[in-house]
Each structure stands twice: as C-alpha cells, then as structure tokens.
Amino acid sequence: MELATQYNPAEVEDKWYQYWTEHKAFSSKPDGREAYTVVIPPPNVTGVLHMGHVLNETIQDILVRRARMEGKNACWVPGTDHASIATEAKVIKRLKEQGINKSDLTRDQFLKHAWDWTDEHGGIILKQLRKLGCSCDWDRTSFTMDEVRSRAVIKVFCDLYEKGLIYRGLRMVNWDPERQTALSDEEVIYHDEHSKFYYLKYMVAEEPGKYAIVATTRPETIFGDVAVCINPKEEKNQWLKGKHLIVPIVGRVIPVIEDRYVEIGFGTGCLKVTPAHDANDYMLGQTHNLPTYDIFTPDAHVDITCLEPEIQSNCQVYQGMDRFDCRKQIALDLKNAGLLEKEEDYDNKVGYSERTNVPIEPRLSLQWFIRMQHFADIALPPVMNDDIQFYPAKYKSTYRNWLENIKDWCISRQLWWGHRIPAYYDAELLKQVGQESYPEDKIIVAPTLEEAQAKAPGKTLVQDEGALDTWFSSWLWPISLFDGIENPDNEEINYYYPTADLVTGPDIIFFWVARMIMAGYEYKKQMPFKHVYFTGIVRDKLGRKMSKSLGNSPDPLDLIARFGADGVRMGMMLSAPAGNDILFDDSLCEQGRNFNNKIWNSFRLVQGWQVADVAQPEAAKTACEWFDAKLKQVGFDLQEQFKQYRLSEALMLVYKLFWDEFSAWYLELVKPAYGQPIDRVTYDKTISYFDTLLKMLHPFMPFITEALWQNITERKDGESIMFETLPKYEALSDAELKLVSDFEAVKEVIAGIRTIRAQKQMSPKEAVELQVVGQNPLESLSCIITKSANTSAITVVTEKSGICASFLVGTTEYAVPLAGSINVEEELAKLEADLKYYEGFLQSVMKKLSNEKFVNGAPAAVVDNERKKQADAESKIATIRESIAALKA
RNA sequence: GGUCGCUUAGCUCAGUUGGUUCAGAGCGGCUGCCUUACAAGCAGCGGGUCGGCGGUUCGAAUCCGUCAGCGACCACCA
Numbered sequence: 001m002e003l004a005t006q007y008n009p010a011e012v013e014d015k016w017y018q019y020w021t022e023h024k025a026f027s028s029k030p031d032g033r034e035a036y037t038v039v040i041p042p043p044n045v046t047g048v049l050h051m052g053h054v055l056n057e058t059i060q061d062i063l064v065r066r067a068r069m070e071g072k073n074a075c076w077v078p079g080t081d082h083a084s085i086a087t088e089a090k091v092i093k094r095l096k097e098q099g100i101n102k103s104d105l106t107r108d109q110f111l112k113h114a115w116d117w118t119d120e121h122g123g124i125i126l127k128q129l130r131k132l133g134c135s136c137d138w139d140r141t142s143f144t145m146d147e148v149r150s151r152a153v154i155k156v157f158c159d160l161y162e163k164g165l166i167y168r169g170l171r172m173v174n175w176d177p178e179r180q181t182a183l184s185d186e187e188v189i190y191h192d193e194h195s196k197f198y199y200l201k202y203m204v205a206e207e208p209g210k211y212a213i214v215a216t217t218r219p220e221t222i223f224g225d226v227a228v229c230i231n232p233k234e235e236k237n238q239w240l241k242g243k244h245l246i247v248p249i250v251g252r253v254i255p256v257i258e259d260r261y262v263e264i265g266f267g268t269g270c271l272k273v274t275p276a277h278d279a280n281d282y283m284l285g286q287t288h289n290l291p292t293y294d295i296f297t298p299d300a301h302v303d304i305t306c307l308e309p310e311i312q313s314n315c316q317v318y319q320g321m322d323r324f325d326c327r328k329q330i331a332l333d334l335k336n337a338g339l340l341e342k343e344e345d346y347d348n349k350v351g352y353s354e355r356t357n358v359p360i361e362p363r364l365s366l367q368w369f370i371r372m373q374h375f376a377d378i379a380l381p382p383v384m385n386d387d388i389q390f391y392p393a394k395y396k397s398t399y400r401n402w403l404e405n406i407k408d409w410c411i412s413r414q415l416w417w418g419h420r421i422p423a424y425y426d427a428e429l430l431k432q433v434g435q436e437s438y439p440e441d442k443i444i445v446a447p448t449l450e451e452a453q454a455k456a457p458g459k460t461l462v463q464d465e466g467a468l469d470t471w472f473s474s475w476l477w478p479i480s481l482f483d484g485i486e487n488p489d490n491e492e493i494n495y496y497y498p499t500a501d502l503v504t505g506p507d508i509i510f511f512w513v514a515r516m517i518m519a520g521y522e523y524k525k526q527m528p529f530k531h532v533y534f535t536g537i538v539r540d541k542l543g544r545k546m547s548k549s550l551g552n553s554p555d556p557l558d559l560i561a562r563f564g565a566d567g568v569r570m571g572m573m574l575s576a577p578a579g580n581d582i583l584f585d586d587s588l589c590e591q592g593r594n595f596n597n598k599i600w601n602s603f604r605l606v607q608g609w610q611v612a613d614v615a616q617p618e619a620a621k622t623a624c625e626w627f628d629a630k631l632k633q634v635g636f637d638l639q640e641q642f643k644q645y646r647l648s649e650a651l652m653l654v655y656k657l658f659w660d661e662f663s664a665w666y667l668e669l670v671k672p673a674y675g676q677p678i679d680r681v682t683y684d685k686t687i688s689y690f691d692t693l694l695k696m697l698h699p700f701m702p703f704i705t706e707a708l709w710q711n712i713t714e715r716k717d718g719e720s721i722m723f724e725t726l727p728k729y730e731a732l733s734d735a736e737l738k739l740v741s742d743f744e745a746v747k748e749v750i751a752g753i754r755t756i757r758a759q760k761q762m763s764p765k766e767a768v769e770l771q772v773v774g775q776n777p778l779e780s781l782s783c784i785i786t787k788s789a790n791t792s793a794i795t796v797v798t799e800k801s802g803i804c805a806s807f808l809v810g811t812t813e814y815a816v817p818l819a820g821s822i823n824v825e826e827e828l829a830k831l832e833a834d835l836k837y838y839e840g841f842l843q844s845v846m847k848k849l850s851n852e853k854f855v856n857g858a859p860a861a862v863v864d865n866e867r868k869k870q871a872d873a874e875s876k877i878a879t880i881r882e883s884i885a886a887l888k889a
Numbered sequence: 890g891g892u893c894g895c896u897u898a899g900c901u902c903a904g905u906u907g908g909u910u911c912a913g914a915g916c917g918g919c920u921g922c923c924u925u926a927c928a929a930g931c932a933g934c935g936g937g938u939c940g941g942c943g944g945u946u947c948g949a950a951u952c953c954g955u956c957a958g959c960g961a962c963c964a965c966c967a
Contacts, residue, residue, distance in 0.1 A: 005927060190964095197967090216967065229967095263966055271967055280965045348967090397893055398962060405963080506961085541900090574915075575901060581960090583901065591916070594929040601927035608926075649903070652915065667926085674925055751933075758921065758933055765924090841910075854947035862908050862948090869910070 003607075007600035009564025009593075012707040017130055019706075025722050026135045028075035030495035036067035036074045037499040039478050040136065041512070042081035042144060046090060046121040049128035051538040051546055051572075051584060052505070054556045058569045059535060060503045061134045062647055065699035067500070068135070069726045075496055076135060077481050078126055079142035082118075084418035084470040085179055085187075085355045091117050091417065107416050114417045131557060133565050133702045135722070142481055144473040145419065152485035153419045153473045154447045156523070161423075161445040165371045166411075168423070168443065170436060172279045173410050175363035177300035177323075178356040181414035182367050184469060185407060186510050188351040188360050195348055198331055199268065199341035202228060202245035205253050212240055212256075213341050215267040217348060218277070219334065220326040222247055223295040223304055223315055225254055227273040229284055232258040234269045248339040249330065251314045257288050279362050292364060298414075300361050302326050323361070366436055368412035368421060368466065375518035376406040382527055388517065391533045391645045395506055402510050411469045418467030424452040427460040475515035478502075478528040485523060493524075502529040505537065533645050536581035543583055559589055566701035567592035573651050573700060595655060596704050599697070602663050603708050605671070606686055612677035619787040620682040622780075623669035626743045627689060629736040630661050635729035638696060654696045662693060665747070669787055687713055695726050745809055746781045752807040753789040756816050760805065767792035771800045773813040773879070806883060808834075811872050813879050824887055831887070835880045842873040 020026060038060055043053060060076060068074035091114045092102050102110060126141065142149060160166040173182040198219045201211040214228055225247045230237040240256045247254060261284060262271050275285030276294040285292055297303045300323045304315050318326055334340040351360040380403045382388050383396060390396050412421060424444040433439075444461065446452035452461055479485055484493035498520070504513060513532060520528030539545055546553035559568045570592030575582050634657045641650035670686060672678045678686075690712050698705040698721050709721040732740065749770075757764060770791045778785070782794050800806060800815035803822055807814055848854050848866050855863055 003926095006929070007927095214967090218967085261965090266966055273967095278965085278967080280967075283965085349964095392894095394894060401892060401963065509962095577902070580902085585901090587916080588901095590929075594927095597927065597929045601930085603926085605926035644905095646903090649914095652903095655915085663927085664931085671926090755933060761921090764932085848947075851947055857947045858908070865909055872910085 003600075003604045005601065005604075007564075007593075007597045007704065009566060009596065009703065010561070013131075013133070013565055013703045016703055016706045016710075017133065020135070020720065020722065021138075023718050023720065025720055026076070026137050027139060028073055028137050030491055031073055033071065033073040035496050035500075036064070036072035037496040038064055038074075038076045038501055038503070039481055039499055040076065040078045041502075041504045041508075042079045042142075042474065042477065043125050044083040044086055045080035045118055045123070045125075045143065046083070046087055047125050049125055049132075049556050051553060051556060052535075053125070053129075054132060054568065055535050055538050055572050055582065056503055056505070057129055057132055057134050058572050059533060059647060060501075061132070061569075061702070062573070062699040063501050063503070063533075064135055065702060065722065066642060066726075068722060069695060069698065069724060071725050074135075075137055075140075077140045077142065078129065078134075078136035078138060079140075079144070079477075079481065080122060080126065081470060081474060082143065082145040082418065084413060084415050084467060085176075085181065085183075087114065087118070088415050088417040089179060089356060110416050128557065131560055131565060133569065135702070140481070144470070144477070148483055148486070149473060149476070149480045150419055151447075152476050152480040152483075153468065154422050155485055156476060156519075157419075157422055157468065157472070158445050158447055160370065165374060166368060167371065168366065168368050168440065170364060170366050171369070171410070172282045172362050173365050173367055174351065174353075175298075175300075175361045175365065176353040176356055176358060177296075177298065177361050178353065178358040179415070180298045182363075182365055182410055182412060183353060183360070184410045184471075187354045189354050190349040190351050192347060193350045195346055195350070196331075197267070197344040197346035198334070199344070200248055200272075200334060201339045201341055202248060202270070202272075204240070205244035205246055207243070212237075212245055212270050213268045214270045214272045216272055217346060218274075218327070219330045220302070220323055221274045221277045221295070222250055222272065222330065223302070223307060223311075223318070224274040224276050224293040225250065225252065225272050226275060226285065226290045226293070227254050227257045227288065229257050229259050229262050229271045229273050230269055231260055231262040231264050233260075234262070234264050237269045240270070248334055249314065249337065250311055252308070252311055257284070257290075259284055259287065276364050277362055282362075282364065294364060296323060296361060296363070367410050368423075369408040369410055372406040372408050375515075375522065376403040378521040379403060379514060379517040382517065382521070388527050388529065389531045391531060395509060395532075395534055398506070398509060399514060402514065409469075411472050412464075412466040413469055414465070415467045418470065419473060421464040421466045421468060422447055422452075423464040424449070424456070424461040425464070426456065427462045430462065471511050471515060474512055475519040476523070478516055478520065479523055488523070497524060498527050499529045501531045501533060503533045503535065506534045507537075509534070531645070536577075538584050539581050541583050541585040543581075546584075554584075554586065559586070563589040563593040564596060564703070566596050566704050570595060570651065570700060573648055575648065577646070577648050592701075595659070596701065598659055598663060599704055599708065602658075602667060603690070603712065605667060606690060607711070609672065609683060610677040611680050611683045614677060614679045616679045616681045617670075617783075619783040620670040620679070622783055623666055624682065624685045626739055626784075627661070627666045627685075629732060629739050630657070630743075631689065631692060632729050632736065633732050633740060634661075635692075635696065635727065636731055639729060651700050654693070654700070658693050658697065662689065665788075669784065692727070694721060695724050698722070698724075742778055742781055743784070746778055746784050748809045749778065749785055749814055750789045752809065752814055753785075753791070753816060756805045756807070760818060764790060766790075768816050770794045771797045771804070771815040771817065773797060773800055773806075773815060775812075777810070777812055800883075800886075802886070808876060808879070811875050811879075813883075828884065828887055831880055831884050835877065835884070838873050838876050838880065842870065842877065845869045845873060 040060065041056065064074045064076045094117065095102060095113060129136065157166065174185065174188045176183055195217050197215050197217055200214050200216065200219060202214050204210045204212065212228060228245050230240055241258065243256050244253050245256060261280065262269065273281045273284050273290065275282045275290055275292040293306055295302060295304055302318045302321045304312050304319055318329065321329065331340065352358065353360055380400065383390065383399055422445060424446065425438060426442055429442060430438055444452045444455050446455060449461065449463065476485060478497065478499050479493065482493040482496050483490055484497060502513065516528045520526060537545065540552040544550060544552060556568065563571065567589050571589030574588050574591060634653055638650055638653055641653060670682050691709065694705040694709045706721050753768065753770065767790050770785065772794065776796050785791055785794060801817040804815040804817045805822065845866055849870060
C-alpha cells in the first residue's frame, strides 16, 4: 500500500471515534478491577466549546485513557449544567427577539420555552468533545436538572433544612437589577472604577446656616438616609454630637449618631447612613435602631412611594428614574441649590454581576441561606492534611483562607430556570401577613406538594417562587451522578465513589471544589475526589485573556480542522503545567501536527520493510539492546511524571523518546540498505517497540495511535489500543544504566565525527578512520559508531597521527586522520581555548580541595568526587598539551 | 489593606532534601543539506553573571533578609 508522505488526520479521526463508539469502548460497569472515576466539570448546557474546555477536557482524557491502560476500570462521566442564570438570560433574550416578555408568561410557559431551548442547543458541546477524542461513557450523560439530579437536590435541601443548616432570612444581599435576583458573594466581581466623590451639605437643624459636609459616591441614595454617623473621637466633628441634620433636597431631619466604625481622617468624617442600600449602613442601622427605606425597585429605579408624604412631594421629579440617571440629576440639582460643596475624582471598587455584568445593588431581601460554618469545619481538615491533594499545592492556602472566613451562602434566586425551592406557605396566612412577616415555624419544607400537604392538612399551600443557585446542584455532582443521594448504598456509588481526579480551573475553587468537598463529607462521609488538578487560564501568546471582543480566541473546531485533534491536544499540553496560565499559540499545534507527521512517516518506513531470514547485523542487535533499556528508562520516568500530574513533562518525555531516540537513532541503526530486506529478529523487535511507543502516546494522541496500532500488525475486529495494558516499568539496573550512558557517549563520538566532516567538508559517503587515544571505553559499541558515522576502522593508538582533527568525549581523545593539510592556526586556537577552560575548571576544583574546611566538612562522597574531577581535568589538560606540542612541532 | 505566588537562554518553562562537568528542555535562531520514511524533514552549532544587594555555609539558581518589578486571590474605608 502506498501511503502519502503527509499524515491526514481528517481521514482517520472520525473513523476511529466511530469505531470506539460502536464497540462501546468507553463504557464502564462495576467489576473486580480498581475503579478510576472522573466526573466532568459540567459545561453550560447551551455552551459551545472554547479553548478553556479544550485544555480541561484534554487533561481529563489523558488521565482517563492512561488509567484505562494501567488496567483500571476507567469511568469518565459526562454531563451538562443547567446554568440557571446564564441560561435564563439567553432564553429571555431569545423571547424578546420574538417579541415576548418574560413578564407576560406564566412560570410553566416560560419553562416550556427554556426546555425547548435546552433541547435545541443542549448537548452541542458534548458532540464537540467527541471531536476532541474524549473517551466519556456517553451512556451515562447526565444533566444537573434531569430527574435523578433534581430529586437529589430537593432531598438535600429538605435534609439540610431539617438539620437546621438552611434558614430563610431578611438579609442584605447582592442584587442583580438586570436579572432581578439575589446572587451569592462569589458571583460578584469587583472592578476598579473611576468615579466621583460628591461632597454634600447637610444643614444643621439646630443651628440654621451651619452645615456638615458628607462625602458620598452614591448621592442617589439620599432618599433613604436616616442618619449621619461620626466617630465619637473625631476632633473636628465634635460640634455635631447630638445635633440633627437636614438631608439636602429630601428635607428629612435625621440624627447624628456616633460609631467607631467611621474611620478617623477619611473624607470629612461624616458618613451618611442608608441602611437599605449598603451592607455596612445596614449594620449601623441595626446597631442604632434606625428605620430602613428601600428606595429602589427590583430593577434599580427610584421608588419613593414608601417615604413620608411630605418627603415624597419634595422628591417627586426623581420617581421612576434609573439609579445612574438619578445620580447625575441629583448632583446637578444639588449644585444648582448650592448644596454641593465640590466633586472629586475618586477610584473605588464596584461590584458587578458575574453573569449579566451589571453593577450589583446591595439590597435588603428575604432569601434562603445555608449556615456554612458547619461545612467549613468538615471540609478544611481533609485538604490541609492532604487526604485530598491539590495540584499545585499552593491552592491549599487559598482554600484555607476562604474556609476560615466563611460566610453563609445565599442559595435562593429569583429565577424560574432551576430547581424550585421545596418550601410551602399557607396561602391564607401569607395573604394576611405578607412574605416578610410570615412566621418561620409555619413554613413547610417537603420534597413534593403532596408530602407538604400531608404535613398541613386542609390548608391551601403555595410554593416558594424562588429557584436554587446552580451550584446547589453542582456541589452534589460526584454523588448524584451515581444516584448516591437517593440510594446512598447502591452498587454504583459504592464502586465509583470517591472519584479519583478532578480537573478544573482555580476560578471555581470556592463555587464548586470547596462545596463538593463539603457535600461529600456531609452525604458520603468521604472525600468526593482524591486529587484536584487545577489548570491555568488559557491566554493568547501575548498573555491576554481570550475574549470575543479581542477576537483572540480561536475556534477549537477550526484548529482541529487545520491540525487534527491530536495536534491540537498536543499543542495544548506542550505548555500546560498544572496551575500555570498557558500562553496559547497556533504554532504549538503546528508542532503537534509535525509530530504526528513524524510518527506517520516512521510507520511508513517500518511497514515498507521486506522481512527475510537473514542474519541480524551486529549494529541492529546492539541497537535493540540499547533501545530495550532506553524504553524501560523512559517508561519508568513516565510513570513518575504521571504520579505527580506533570503531564507536559510526561508528553515531552515520550516526544523525545519517539523522535530523538527511536526515529533518529534506533531506526537509522536498524534500517537496511536501500532495497535490502530486514532480518526477522530486528523486525519483530521494531514492531514491538512501535507498539509500545504507540501505547505510551495513546493517552495524549488517541487517534493517530489507534489508526497506526490497527495497521502495524494484524488485528481482529473489536480490538483496540485502548484495551491494551501498558507494561509496568522498574528502574534500570546498573548494567542497563551503563549501557544507556555509554550510548550517550557514543552519540557524542558520532557527533564529533560529523562535526569534523562538516567543518572539513568531507562527504558522509567517504569512510573515515577513527583513532582512539589510549584505551577505548566504548569498545562494545563500536558497531554503532561504524554504522552511524561511516568509519572504515576504529583503532586504538598510543599516539594519534600527525595530521588529524581531534575531540574529547569524557576523558578519552578521539582523532580522525585527515587526507590533506590542516589549518594549524585554527586547530591551535581551538585547543588553546579548551586548555584555558579545563585549567580554569581545575583551578576551581583545587580551590575547594585545598580548603581544609571543605575537606573536613563536606561528606566523603562529595570530596571524592572533587578528587575525581581533579584527576579527570589533569588528564585532559595533559592530552591537550600534547596535541598542542604535536601541532607546534 | 491582607494572603499566596512569580522573576533562570530570544520565547515558554524544568531544576525534588544546598554538593556529580548543574546551569537544562522544547520552540525559535545560525550553518550545511531536496541523502530513497519524513523539508511538517536531516546533520551540526551557538546562546544565560539563574531580577538587584546583603547574609548563612567549606559550598547557594536552591536557605534567610532586603529592594525592585510582575501576577493571582481575598477584603465593608463611605
């Protein structure tokens, strides 16, 4: 069969993925083998594959495929996340394009649209993962909102409520005015912002004409001002103690209160207190028993209808204004009224909603929370004492920091797309007292309406309108995927849990990783995973985050089309040490593609050989002995690298093994002359090496390795490299080590000869004599030198010929006699330079050895080694001096 | 403001407990080759005062201090 000189991935990738699928190659069932489980960090159900996924999923696939080939029962469970807020936003946007407002729909109608959208777009990303080669057990594909997962979520909510770990309360929360829902602290992103500091005049009620100056960045909240706070120790504000101030424009008379919270020396020392619109002000309001006026609608427009009638009439013009329009208007009106002392530029941090990118409004709101102290207590120790290991370990401190300062988790969202909170209220009572005053002990929490009804016979019940934070389902993922919440003792959960490795980004260490650990210990009394591999962020080669607006984010499918999935995977892995950001560059995929091509061409060479029953050449025999040792050495190192999750290094090891050792050295040594057959022994060895190399490479590059493995020798239908087992390698024996290191010396000798050839412009076809001065330490490998450097003879001499070029390997001098004359000047200069180097080296060694403290203080082995260095250097210097003398003679 | 981390070749990074000729790898670069598997290739060759300063030690890329620069995360200074 004639094969193209270039590998074409497109031809084989789909074919072999289909082959794997047809033969259920990724499927896992509990059996007697050790389980190796990975749960995918579920991508958003309506998302599409981006470079971050490529990195993350490639790593998982490498680990899973490697584990499978180590004989474990590997199970990689795929699935998607309902991504409550993100998906709801997308659905609302689409409805809007169709001219439908969410507010015009009932909950059920809206959910119908959301499910339609999910069915339409859901799973696209899972199809894309197949293109990448991911070996997920697709029969296990799950969704955070499918039946099993939903029942688990509801059960856990009820359970935690009964344990007193979930409560409902009126709290200051992060409010997203765009989506009109509460968010958790983790969903707020702070950005530096250039804003303005407004200095407002608050007239003193008791002393007309005098005023206090209050600095604020948010003048639009003055409708809700209920006090001005000073630090009791602040000198310059002593005169305000006990006074009352008039809120500008608004006209409300408010007290001056004192609290040490106000920092002395900051701003004017006067802080306006608006309990409904700032978390700290709320705290002050609580301490000082102040009223709260919520002056914003849920979409952050001014609403003064809750204020006193006379104040309402003062502020009528602001009614209904957007918060930022109102800020400008108020500033202008204050200025015109002479109540604005000044404006100053000011840099501060403003919180934005992670999903909608709208500034957060602190808002007093009735929400559901989880008491987190309990969970922090159970989740901290296992990470700190390495029951669960983080790679890299530096994230342990990040983790500890968060858990030691844990705050309660706001889990309710004012959304429809999500798990609806299983809390029920007596409709009649609710009508009478309203949500906020509804008594805690009259709330019924139960998995279903029927069960709730059973607890409150005769009542008309209404369910809580809220849905749960998406992460409230994600945190159960490693358990709920195996139905371990509802059926805590089933065969699957017992077999697959705890999972082995979690691969994810450090950005969700709090959102997800920490909370899975909490849920794991709460519900399984056991860790959810043994190792966490934190990937970096994929950036462009200039170090910028990939983003749509910069246009620096390549489409993974496009890259796969250009370089092949194996090439893209390799490109990604080449620069992806755990935890470091990776600077992605197309040229890395090119390197991957080139490597595939190299493998392809090695295959072409080998499969083109004719085998005959001829004697095995000595060079081939020796090459096999050497490569046996080399393969073992790298195989062992590879195991070590995998143990430490150093996947880039692992890949580089196999890369060099295949390219440098196998292709450049081994194949060249055993390659028969053109048109000649190869002997059977060498051929069989070569096939077995190729087979092993493909297995080592398979986790990184599944497609090409399967394609070639299927063709390197006869295979039966249904066989796959995936089911092959990698040998377990031991460290090299001393003899093997010597062989490998001698071979390295041989390579140097060969390079030395080649360099001379290049310098003297001698043809590689012209055989040369090699003289070894003194004794030949590489005697047993002479055949290698002969074959690779085309030597006519290798002779041991006591003194080298007059006209020759020489070089040193170790302490041995090698010389190649030259036919013509040599440039004495040049040779001398080279030798003098060598001499200078070795004399300097000797000097530094002698300095150590003549230092009594070194000789007495250092371990004997180190001192002996220095002595050896001394001897070596002296012998080299002597050799070089002789050469110089000979040249000068 | 707090915490953690980083600075080694042109680029991206290794360098485990201080000690082999320890200063490395890949890529790029330079030189020569279209040599019958592969120019997406082959052969060969350069290249770094290990961020600065100080200290500990017989010995420091490695440990300590300090300065400079960079980054990440956390945090209620309006």
